[in-house]
Amino acid sequence: MAKRVLEKYRPINVKGYVYVGKGSISMIPKICKDEGWERVLLVIDPGVLKAGGADGIIKIVESAGLAYQIYSEIKPNPLQSDIEKIGLKMYREMKADAMIAVGGGSAMDSAKGIAMIGESDKTIDQIEPILFNMASNAPCPWKTYPMICIPTTCGTGSEVIRNAVITDAKGHKMVPKHDCILPQYAIEDPDLLATLPAHVAAATAMDALVQAIESYVCRAATEFSEMCALRAVELIGPNIVRYVRNPAEEDAADAICRGAMFAGFSWNCASIAQIHAxxxxxxxxxxxxxxxxxxxxxxxxxxxxxxxxxxxxxxxFNAMWPTEMVAYKDFDLDIMVKKLMKLNYDLNIMNNMTMDEYAKSRGIEGGCPDELCDRIIDMQFAGRDLPSYPRKTSDDEMKKALRDVNHGKYIYKPAE
Ligand SMILES: [Fe+2]
Structure with a gap:
């Protein structure tokens, strides 16, 4: 694998239009009219569709007189085969002008999979390496399909990010990355976050928080990405527990919704660090x-x-807990680590179980022995000591970290 280096000059990469705020899904007819889109494929997460979470959007699409079909054969980790054999086929057969993706990362990534194939005769696994070897802003050699992305969870920031995660036939996750899959429009409407189950609200909001923190401290950060990342932390940190306990609370949902968007912008203009790697x-x-x-x-x-x-x-720290601000001379990293452990406890992340206990509770025979921790690192991490990491990290150091996590070193234990 070619050694990656950090480029000296990193661009601010913001494209597309983002509508933000309560009721902003009402912008769909204007967007379609301005673009001349008359036929749309709605790519909707099946759980959201079943729970009625997309009813308001479908109603708006109908009232605007748009022709539409719904594609919702979407797995939690979207499959290349579903995207190509069902979603793409529907798009082409109905001669759609664009997609409207409604859901979490899986729905948006499915739309991105359809978009990236567009009018080419290639498959996603053939396209991924082509995109990988192209500059993100180089023109795509074939016509790709446009989309509006409307998140119904608060975590991925996928609606403002130029990559996707799609699973191939062998179960491996591909991560195509290019401007051609950066959505033309995103709509961030906090009303759509009001009905999330607590464990989904907690996990997706923590994803957004981690994306903000990783991109903020990584060595690929720029002034623009830092500004977005810190704003994301300011919005998510003080509101996350309140939001997870009551996702219908409007102020908290609004803060989390906007925080996830800023986390997405920061992510798009910086890089990952050890957690996402x-x-x-x-x-x-x-x-x-x-x-x-x-x-x-x-x-x-x-x-x-x-x-x-x-x-x-x-x-x-000060953005997360503004009522407990400390001067730099008094800042203690250990206290921050403990407060984050307590945050996971308050959010009931994985029912406060270790990875091993949680895997067993989910029916995975054998749970997560130490050898599996090592395999996990070998699968994804080996040779990936990326130049963006805040601290150089070898594979062995990463294996020890995951073993420590697995043994419960970072699980908060309340005093008896
Ligand atoms: Fe993430």
């Missing part, structure tokens, strides 16, 4: 959700990288 096999092998996997690694992440970016972690 080791995340996919955890979700693949242990049936742990992406957001949960982010949350359980966060205390370790602060402990491991803390001294290298201490001033930045201090700023994150």
């Amino acid at each position: 080791s995340n996919h096999p955890i979700t693949e092998l242990l049936h742990i959700s992406h957001g949960d996997a982010c949350a359980i690694l966060l205390p370790w992440f602060v402990e491991w990288n803390g001294e290298n970016k201490k001033e930045k972690f201090w700023k994150v």
Whole structure:
């Protein structure tokens, strides 16, 4: 694998239009009219569709007189085969002008999969390496399909990000990345976050928080990405517990919704660090959700990288807990680690179980022995000591970290 280096000049990459705020789904007819879109494929998460979470959007589409069909054969980790054989086929057969994706990362990633194939005769696994070897802003050689993305969870920021996660026939997660899959429009409407089950609200909000913190402290951060990341932490940190306990509380849902958007912008203009670099096999092998996997690694992440970016972690601390602001001279990384452990406890992340206990509770025979931790790191992390990490991290150091997480080192234990 070619060694990656950080480019000296990193662009501010903001494209597309983002509508934000309560009731902003009402902008759909105007967007379609302005673009001349008359036929749309609605790509809707099946759970959201079943629970009626997309009813308001379908009604708006109908009232606007748009022709539409619904594609909702979407798995939690969307499959290349579903996208190509069902979603893309529907788009082409109905001669759609655009897509409207409604749901979490899986629905938006499915739409991105359809978009990236567009009018080419290639498959996603053939396109992924082509995009990987192109500059993100280089014109795509074929016509891709446009989309509006409307998140109904608060975590991925996918609606303002130019990558997707799609699972191939062997169960491997591909991460195509290019401007051609950056949505033309995003709509961030907090009303859509009001009915999330608590564990989904907790995991997805923690995903957004981790994306903000990772991008803020990583070595690829820019002034623009830092500004977005810190704003995301300011919005998510003080509101996350209140939001998870009552997702219908409007102020809290609004703050989380906007925080996730800023986390997405920061992510799009910076890079990942150790948490997202080791995340996919955890979700693949242990049936742990992406957001949960982010949350359980966060205390370790602060402990491991803390001294290298201490001033930045201090700023994150004060943004997270503004009523407990400390001067830099009094900032204690250990206290921050403990507060993040307590946050996971308050949010009941993975029912406060270790990875091993949680995997067993989900019917995974054998749970998560130490050898599996090592395999997880080998699968995703080996040779990926990326230049964006705040602290250089070898595979062995990452294996020890995951074993420590697995043994419950970062699980908060309340005093008896
Ligand atoms: Fe994430």
